[in-house]
Amino acid sequence: MNIKRWGVITAVAIGSVALLSAFKQTDKYFEIAKNMELFSAVYKEVNLLYVDEVNPSQTMTTGIDAMLESLDPYTNYIPEDKIEDFRTQMTGQYGGIGAVIGERKDKIIILMPYEGFPAQKAGLQIGDEILSVDGIVTTSKNSGDVSKLLRGQADTPLKIKVKRFNTPEPLEFTLVRQKIKISNVPYFGMVNTNTGYIKLSDFTQAASIEVKKALTDLKAKGATQIIFDLRGNPGGLLNEAVNISNIFIPKDKLVVSTKGKVSEWNTKYITELVPDDLNIPIAVLVSGRSASASEIVAGVIQDYDRGVIIGQRSYGKGLVQTTRELPYNSQIKVTTAKYYTPSGRCIQAIDYAHRAADGSVSKFADSLHVAFKTTNGRTVYDGGGVTPDITVVQDSISPILVALVSKSLLFDYATEYRSKHESIGDARTFNLSDRDYQDFVTWLKDKDYSYTTKVEKTLDEMTKQSKQEKYFDAMKDQLDQMKKVIAKDKENDLIKFQSQIMEYLEEEIASRYYLQKGIIESSFDSDKDIQSALEVLNNKTKYNSILSGK
Structure with missing residues (x-):
């Protein structure tokens, strides 16, 4: 041809x-x-x-939400009336009093004042029930409505009336709202004489600056090794994940790459700054609720063999969102790309692109996971979050503890304890005695903390099935006997799970005196992830062996 x-x-x-x-x-x-x-x-x-x-607006919003829900949970429509909340989420800033509020037994309660902000400075305490804001009675409102009353322009005054435990008359406080910047690092401190601890809870603006400052301060106090806690961190700004990674890895290193349908979202993010510390040993803590930007940081530390990852497999969110402006001051947050760690793995766990006929989604099958190599040749996998180098199995939460927490009984007892005890000493060394615990058990006697165990649910299902299949008459005596045995054994649950309940109660009480700091410091001795981190950081042979892959 x-x-x-x-x-x-x-x-x-x-x-x-x-x-x-x-x-x-x-x-x-x-x-x-x-x-x-x-x-x-x-x-x-x-x-x-x-x-x-x-309602035309409500109907349209419902339609848009349903359409986007069919894609993934992270592609969202943000109407004009929700824009301010979205900005707060992205920046961590708002005008208000600096306190978390919530509903407890149909009451609006102060759950946590932030240290150094108007609520804490004015003397509001955890457990205070909000009765009114600027004369507007709040007893019939939900926490969202009350939150709107508390927020406003910085430098504007407001009056709050609260009811406090063991105080006969309501207390009134006059506060001045200020610009609240929620810290990305709610706590950093020394676990022992040479181990620093940094808790990073978000990746909003300036997160990397806060981590840098924490690291510098801890090293000045004698820290020669660091526990970097990313547990429960849902992620946030991608550039902050890059900058935080840059604190520990060299300049001109790949942190993350993004790939999407539109070529403009195909980007490589490279470290641009001189690192703060390339050598300090690091243990990064992750959990099943560590997602997105926190997984990028954990993945970078792991891929470059820069530190040891400890805890439980992370959530597995390998999707990147971009915010676009829409008409009438609304916006859309849309998934535009997937991200890949330096080794080339995408840690997205759920396959939203292939839904079943009923609309359900599932995780990528283990058989489809692809192996990648870290700098030192260790094998890591894609498709299911970041798998820790050391997996820590957590104790299952007992049904009785779930009941005590959900019914706010531990919360209420801690509030009452605070009213009777002026101080507790250092949160790290605070421990309830067996006598203290017996006082708590006595206090519970007239409280309702009924709960159903999994065994009881199984027994109820057996009873139901036996009736349907005509076996009940033959099994009735045995079923009744088992119910009696379970009921009798449940009477001992307060003793059987004493250590677990006491740990939670000690943290709750410590928060009444030291707020967020108290909860964290009180948990140091009982936190299995922290104890595992200390064990490997203090054993340099084991630490280096894990990172070398030998």
Whole structure:
């Protein structure tokens, strides 16, 4: 075949492909236009003819939310009235009094004042029940409504009336709102004479600056090794994950790359600064609720063999979101790419692209996970979060502890304890005695903390099934006997799970005196992840062996 003939055939083939592509693109645009017209027609007819009055904005928001929900949980529509909340989430800033509030037994309660902000400075305490804000009675409102009353422009005054345990008359406080910047690092301190501890709870603006400061201060206090706690951290700003990684790894190193359908989202993020410390031993703590940016940092530390990862497998969110402005001051947060750690792995755990017929999604099968190599040649895998180098198995939470927490009984007892004890000494060394615990057990006698164990639920299901299958008459005596045995044994649960309940109660009480700092410091001795981190950091042979892969 001559070159001229081959060129003609090739041109025809290319033209056919281009034409086919154009047809497909045209079909796609037609489908979009058709469905937009259908959606508009349905929306119009419902608003015009539906038997009851329809709120147009609410109906449209519901429709948009349902559409985006079919994609993934992170692609969200943000209407104008929610923009301020979204900005607070991204920046960690708002105008208010600096306190977390919540509902306890149909009451609006101060759950945690932030240290150094108006609520704490004015003397509001954990457990105070909010009765009114600027004369507006709050007893019939939910926590969201009360939160809106507390927030406002910085430098504006407000009055709060509260009821405090063991105080006969309501207390009134006058506060001045200020710009609240929630710290990304709610706590850093020394666990022992040479081990520093940094808790990072978010990746909002300036997170890397806060981590740098914490590291510098801890080293000045004698820290020669660091526990970096990312447990429960849901993530946040990608650039902050890059900057925090840069604290511990060299300049000009790949931190993360993103790949999406649109080429502009295909980006490589490289460290640009001189690191703060390349050598200090690090133990990074992760949990099943460590996600997104926290997984990037943990993945970077692991891929470069810079530190040991300890805890439980992380959540597995390897998706990147971008915020785009929409008409009428609304926005959309849309998933635009997947991210990949330096070794090349994507740690996304759930496959949203392939849904079952019922709309459900599942995790990527273990058989589909691909192996990658760290700098030192250790094997790591994609498709399921960051797997720790040392997995720590946590004790299961007993049903009785769940009941005591959910019914706010530990919360209430800690508040009452605070009213009777002026101080508890240092949170690290605070421990309840057996006599203290017996006082708590006595206090519980007239309280309702009923609960159903898994064994009881199984027994109830057996009873139900035996009746359906006509075995109940033959099994009735045995079932009744088992119920009696379980009921009798449950009477001992307060003793059987004493150590677990006491640990939680000690942290709750410590918070009444030292707020967030008290909860963290009180847990140092009982926290299995922290104890595992100390064990490996103090054993340099084991630490180096893990990182070398030997």
